[in-house]
Amino acid sequence: MKAKFTGHDTFPLRYGWLFKAVNHLNSNGKFSSSDEDSIRQSIVELGVGKNMVKAIQYWAEASNVIHSERSNNSFTHAVSQNGEYLFGGESLEDGRDPYLELPGSIWLVHFWLNFNVEHLTAYRYFFNFANVQHFEKTKLIADCFEDAKKLVDSELGNISTIKKDIDCFLNTYSKKLKATPSKKSINIDEDHFISPLSELNLIQDNGGGFYISNLSERPELPIEIFTYALLEFFKTETVDSKVSTVDFDSLLSKPCSPGRIFRLSESGLGQKLDEVQNFTDKNISWVDSLGLRQVNVSDYAKTNSTLYLNQYYGTKND
Structure with a gap:
């Protein structure tokens, strides 16, 4: 495996991003990190800043709805079979659920995101290699760093890089909690309720840096x-x-x-x-x-x- 603990610029996956990525390519748009004209075009067409364009590309590639292809000594991007299946080809009508309105589609994206042994990320480490159901974030960071040394055969980077990836992973999969002014109760912070993957309730924020992710029967999984x-x-x-x-x-x-x-x-x-x-x-x-x-x-x-x-x-x- 290769280490890949960066690329999202700490932006969790958001609703609409995968559709945006597929639709961008279907509309003859491009993703590029070096061609300034392509970058400016992506910023305009996607309606987000440069860093967020990179994050959209990252999550679309990570979930295998788009993929890169080598052409004339450079890389271009194309919509994958997964992307066409769920989000559509030239016509949105071709997509089974382009707006992720069905809960099964979110489970499917979760599977695509983690069904990967090529690149190790924080979320793939957790879902494929970690053996915890109750954990503290600082301990998960340390475990991921130590286990990644054994799992990857590329440059790992430092632990601060993994910490940022763990933070992004937890913000992607859990609903952030915040204390009320009375400090007697804790509510969901709606500002962090932005990722479709948090709907799966696979990880619960218990407050104070502690999280729960029980193994269960998952009757809600289609x-x-x-x-x-x-x-x-x-x-x-x-x-x-x-x-x-x-x-x-x-x-x-x-x-x-x-x-x-x-x-x-x-x-x-x-x-x-x-x-x-x-x-x-x-x-x-x-x-x-x-x-x-x-x-x-x-x-x-x-x-x-x-x-x-x-x-x-x-x-x-x-």
Whole structure:
């Protein structure tokens, strides 16, 4: 993995940013860090400052809705298949949910953002490698710094860089609390209620630098999104196309697994797999007997993760 603890200029992901990025490229706009004309054009078209343009580009790349391509010894950006799927191609009508109005779309963006073993960030460290449910921010910063030394094979930078990335990650995923004037109660600070990912309630700010992120059953996670994530993970686990099983424990705790990314408890994963059996007409099934816990994936399911996802959006085309 390569370290990537910078790029967002400490701006958390905001509502509308991913759509802005995709729409900008679909309208023949460009993202560039060196071409002054392109930068000025992006500032005008996106209606934000230079640093925020960089942040929009960062989050769109991180969630894999846009990607960079090498062309004529330089890099250009294009809308990815994920970006076209959710936010649309040349027409917004092509996008399943360009304004993230459905809760499942936010779960999907969360999965795309963390389903990555190429670059290590604070949020990918937390969702894929950290083993905490109650934590203090200062301890998480120290743990991330020490573990990153073992996980990455590039220049890590100093701990202050990781601290800024942890701050941005927590502001992206949790609703900021503030004390009322009476100091007898704590309310949500609406100024920080700006990130769609905070809606998932995966991390709660407990005040005083302490946070909670319990493993749970996640009944609010749509089964279509979970099924898609399971199949995408299955592809990475089984290089041999003849393999049709994946271990329950791998689904629960391996980096980039749905259990990890969605913060599922052991019983929660079992319940989701029970739902998946019914949802897929047993094209995905599992056994839990005599110490054997294994998930079976049919040949049909292996190649149709997007078709299952389409059922959430009520579409049949892939």
